[in-house]
Amino acid sequence: MAEYKLIYFNFRARAEIVRWIFKQGDIPFTDERINREDWPEKKNTIPGGKLPVLIVKEYTLPQSLAIARFAAKKAKLVPENDLEAAFIDALADTIYEIMTEFYKIRMSEKTEEEKKKAQKEEFLPKFVLPVMEKLEKRLTGREWYVSDNLTWGDLALGVFFSDLKLFDLDNLAKYPALKAHYEKVTSLPRIKEWLETRPKTEA
Ligand SMILES: N[C@@H](CCC(=O)N[C@@H](CS)C(=O)NCC(=O)O)C(=O)O
Numbered sequence: 001m002a003e004y005k006l007i008y009f010n011f012r013a014r015a016e017i018v019r020w021i022f023k024q025g026d027i028p029f030t031d032e033r034i035n036r037e038d039w040p041e042k043k044n045t046i047p048g049g050k051l052p053v054l055i056v057k058e059y060t061l062p063q064s065l066a067i068a069r070f071a072a073k074k075a076k077l078v079p080e081n082d083l084e085a086a087f088i089d090a091l092a093d094t095i096y097e098i099m100t101e102f103y104k105i106r107m108s109e110k111t112e113e114e115k116k117k118a119q120k121e122e123f124l125p126k127f128v129l130p131v132m133e134k135l136e137k138r139l140t141g142r143e144w145y146v147s148d149n150l151t152w153g154d155l156a157l158g159v160f161f162s163d164l165k166l167f168d169l170d171n172l173a174k175y176p177a178l179k180a181h182y183e184k185v186t187s188l189p190r191i192k193e194w195l196e197t198r199p200k201t202e203a
Contacts, residue, residue, distance in 0.1 A: 001030075002028040002029050002030045003028070003029075003056070003057075004022070004027065004028075004029040004030070004054055004055070004056060004071075005029065005030040005032055005054070005055040006018055006019065006022075006029055006030065006031055006032065006052060006053075006054055006055075006067070007032045007034060007046070007051055007052060007053050007054075007055065008032075008033060008034070008051045008052040009033060009034055009036065009039070009051060010033040010034075010035070010199065010201055011201050011202070011203050012159070012163065012201060012203060013099075013203055014051075014052055014064040014099075015051075015052040015064065016159050017064070017068045017092075017152075017155065017156055017159045018052065018054070018064065018067050018068050018071050019031060019194065019198070020155045020158065020159055020191060020194065021068060021071040021072050021075050021077060021152050021155055022071055022075065023190045023191060023193075023194045024075060024077065024150075024155060024188060024190050024191060025071070025072075025074060025075020025076065025077060026075075026190065027071070027074055027075055033199070034051065046060065047060050047062070048062045050062060052064050052067060053067070054067040054070065054071070056070075064096075065089075065092055065093070065096060068092065068152065068156075069089070069092075069152075071152075072151070072152035075152070077150065077151050077152040077155070078151065078152065079146060079147045079149070079151055081146075081147065084146040084147050084151075087145075087146050087153070088145070088146060088151055088152060088153035088156070091145065091153050091156060091157070092152075092153070092156050094131060095156055095157075095160050097127075098127045098128060098131065098160075099160075101123055101126075101127050102119075102123060102127075102166070102167065105118045105119055105123055116168070119167060119168060120168065123167070124167060124169070128167060128169070132175055132178065135157070135175075135177075135178055136175045136176075136177050136178050137177075139177040139178055139180075139181045140177040141177075142177075144181075145157060145181075150185075150188070154181070154185050155185065155191070157178075157181065157182070157185065158182060158185035158186055158191065161178065161182045162182075162186065162195070163203075166203065
């Protein structure tokens with residue numbers, strides 16, 4: 001039996017980064033996906049009542065980014081340099097904040113038309129595009145996001161940009177360095193295989 005069990009809903013959302021890290025690290029894990037209808041009962045059994053959680057031995061670890069960081073250490077995808085490691089944490093927090101803004105719009109009471117308008121006129125210009133401009137500069141002339149090696153920061157970017165169509169941005173054509181980086185990350189054999197075989201879900 002795998003040493004780790006990731007429990008989440010049948011979505012990519014807050015758990016997908018952990019799945020990419022385990023896959024890239026070639027670390028076996030159980031990818032348990034809870035059906036929405038089973039959640040009210042299951043919720044009572046999860047300390048904190050939120051997903052994802054990672055089951056490690058008798059412990060239940062909450063919070064997607066804490067889980068990602070733990071998995072990345074196991075997968076040797078955290079740089080030894082503390083400052084570089086902190087820059088990856090900052091990147092992960094930035095992506096997390098962007099996604100939180102996106103979910104705020106998606107879960108709001110607005111009509112679908114109003115949501116699309118808010119995405120296009122507020123969310124993209126305020127939260128996404130400035131970050132993409134900065135990342136484009138950062139990645140120009142660089143192999144990876146920090147250090148000379150692949151880290152979980154690169155995987156976090158890969159996960160984020162693989163879902164651009166959620167924001168109605170369908171490609172990275174205007175960002176050549178981001179595009180090249182994305183292609184490199186998604187061509188890593190284990191990530192490529194995961195992208196080809198993972199469950200197809202709406203988000
Ligand atoms: N900060 C937490 C957020 C966890 C969270 O809000 N999870 C949502 C799904 S994305 C959830 O469990 N919702 C079901 C509920 O609250 O009953 C994390 O990143 O793990």
